[in-house]
Amino acid sequence: MRVVVVDDDKLVCVALKTILEAEKDISVVGTGHNGKEAIELYNNLKPDILLIDIRMETMTGLEAAESILTKDKQGKILFLTTFSDNEYIVKALRIGAKGYIIKQNFESIVPSLRAVFMGQSVFGDDIVSKIPSLISTNNKTDFSASGITEKELDIITLVAEGLSNKEIATRLYLSEGTVRNNISIILEKLSLRDRTQLAVFYYKNR
Template sequence: MRVLVVDDDKLVCVSLKTILEVENDIEVVGTGCNGNEAIELYHKLNPDILLMDIRMDGLTGLEAAETILKEDSNGKILFLTTFSDNEYIISALNIGAKGYIIKQNFECIVPSLKAVNAGQNVFGDDIISKIPSLLDNSSSADFSKFGITQKELEVITLIAEGLSNKEIANILFLSEGTVRNTLSNILQKLNLRDRTQVAIFYYKNI
């Protein structure tokens, strides 16, 4: 796994490089200290994952991530920050980051990187617990106006509750393949990238 580390604290960059390269399957291919360097190094080094801080001088991590993901929708960005501000969390979700973890939980960094590399989204329990209240919208929505069928809405609702395809299949008495196909249709209809964005869509419109 090739990782690019970007943090405005050079000591943090050095420490992260040391911690990560203890792992046999992780290589830190570069380090940067601001959003502009993140974009430049991302294009130059093509890492598997960009591990990046949010608050940095000049171009922030959020701004850099948005630029990178507009150009590479398959990019994997994991935010590592000391801040769990609501504004930052919701921005990271909307941009399409694969994860948001807190620096203080340093023991989660390596497992989180491996999970993201495997295609999972990683948001700590303290972050996940905030999402429904952050995205609360008291107005009810007619999901049919988005072209969503009743079956698709049932799948969306269960995804928003954090259930896996297998768990959804068991609840709705469907095969996992049907759930996967339904999710693919939902993503296409709503022009979304992944399950996290499906959950955001749901909470914004209930």
Template sequence: MNVLIVDDDRLVSSSLKTILEADPMVHVSSVGNSGSEAVALYHKLCPDILLMDIRMDGMTGIDAAKILLEEDSKAKILFLTTFSDDDYIVEALRIGAKGYILKQNFESIVPALKAVFSGQVVFGDAIVSKFPSLMKPKEQPNFSRFKLSERELAIIEHVANGKSNREIAQKLFLSEGTVRNYISIILEKLALRDRTQLAIFYYKHL
């Protein structure tokens, strides 16, 4: 897999390159040091994954990711940062990043890249532990404004709890195809991109 590394600390980006290329499956296409470089290098190299810091001078990693994901919603962007800031986590989830892990957990970086490459969404344990508090609704939800049926609400709840389509189908006595159709309809109805954003919606509103 081809990986683009972007971090404003040149020592960190150089060290990351060494760590990643110790794995024969990983090739580092290039290294950048700012959000603007991330956008330019991504356009030039079309890497499989962009591994990027968040807090950088000028254009932040979040800003760069927004630009790239607006152009290509399937872009695989994995944030690697020293900050488990709540606002950053929520924003990374909202814009469609494929993961958010902490630099301190360096041994998890290559496995996280491989997981993202295979299509998974990855968040470190320290990040996942924050989800319940991050997603608590600020006020009592008004279900009627979402125009969701009881069946749709049940499916959203199962998705938020990490259930696969097969598991949801078994729980609700439906076919997998019917569950897939329901999820597509729900995503369109709520103007959401994927299952991750649907889970966020559930914890924030339902």
């Protein structure tokens, strides 16, 4: 996989490049040190994944990611930061980042990149535990107003609980293909991009 690394600490960039390129399936095709460079590198190099810090001068990683994902809905961005501030986590989820991991958990960087490359979303345990309380609200949403059926709401609920398509199929006595098709339909109905945004939508509106 082709990865662009952006961090305001140049030594961190060098270290990450060394660590990642020790893996046969990973190539670091570019490095940068602020959000503006991240956008330029992403547009010019079209990496499979952008691995980016959050707090940086000139433009933050969150601002860069939002700009990139507004234009490229399929973009894969993984945040790697020392900060687990609630506001950062919520923003990362809402703009559609594929993951948010903490630098101190360095051993998770390579597995996280591989998971994101395969289409999964990756959030460290310390981040996942915060999500429901961060994005829940007292506002209730009538899901049926968006054309969501009871069966689809059951699927949404299980997606929000972190179950895989196979696990959902077993729980609801459906085929895995049926679950996959239903999730695609649900995402289209709610104008959402992926399972992570669907989980955020559920917790925000339940």
